[in-house]
Amino acid sequence: MRRVVCPGSFDPVTNGHLDVISRAANLHDEVVVAVFRNTSKTPLFTIEERVDLLREATSKIPNVRIDKFEGLIVDYCKANDISAIVKGLRAVTDFDYEMQMAQMNYNQAGVETLFVITNPLWAFLSSSLVKDFARFGGDVSGLVPEVVLDRLAGRLAQG
Numbered sequence: 001m002r003r004v005v006c007p008g009s010f011d012p013v014t015n016g017h018l019d020v021i022s023r024a025a026n027l028h029d030e031v032v033v034a035v036f037r038n039t040s041k042t043p044l045f046t047i048e049e050r051v052d053l054l055r056e057a058t059s060k061i062p063n064v065r066i067d068k069f070e071g072l073i074v075d076y077c078k079a080n081d082i083s084a085i086v087k088g089l090r091a092v093t094d095f096d097y098e099m100q101m102a103q104m105n106y107n108q109a110g111v112e113t114l115f116v117i118t119n120p121l122w123a124f125l126s127s128s129l130v131k132d133f134a135r136f137g138g139d140v141s142g143l144v145p146e147v148v149l150d151r152l153a154g155r156l157a158q159g
Contacts, residue, residue, distance in 0.1 A: 003030045004084045004114065007073045009038040010050050012148045013057050014130055016122030020088035023116055025061050031086070033058065034076060035068045044131055044155055057145040074109035084112040090123045 006021050010033075025031045035050045037043075045053065047068050058064040069076045073085060085105065087098050095115075102113035125143055134140045134152050141149055 001029045003082050004028045004086045005032045005034050005082045006086045007034045010035050011043045011045055011127050013054050014125050014144050016125040019119050019122055020116050024086045025063050031064045033066050053148055056147045074105050074111045077111045084114050086114045088116050088118045090118045
């Protein structure tokens with residue numbers, strides 16, 4: 001079985017994330033979407049909420065499984081018999097950072113990284129940008145799954 005992982009903080013999951021996940025699912029037997037805690041950011045949603053949002057958003061993709069992890073993604077890969085990491089690239093600036101991470105992961109654990117070039121429709125999109133726009137009343141419908149739109153509005157209304 002060809003199993004890959006799409007790691008990320010997914011705070012919140014966007015249509016750009018779903019594009020990369022679904023494209024990876026078309027090429028592999030199983031895609032594990034692994035939600036991690038990014039210690040350099042303060043999340044809007046808890047890790048459990050992000051897992052739930054992803055489960056709902058990917059429910060129609062049968063070979064996608066959602067999980068969470070802490071620590072190194074290569075350790076997660078070894079523990080779960082995962083051969084490669086799939087990452088979406090929006091721009092050249094993404095590539096510089098992701099290439100360094102990919103080389104480190106391969107050097108330390110022999111785990112490959114596969115890059116998926118983001119659909120141009122979503123090349124500008126990031127979770128941070130969605131949150132910023134939504135905080136100030138911007139319309140983010142069409143940028144995130146409906147389930148995220150509802151929860152995002154509710155969370156931001158709470159202050």
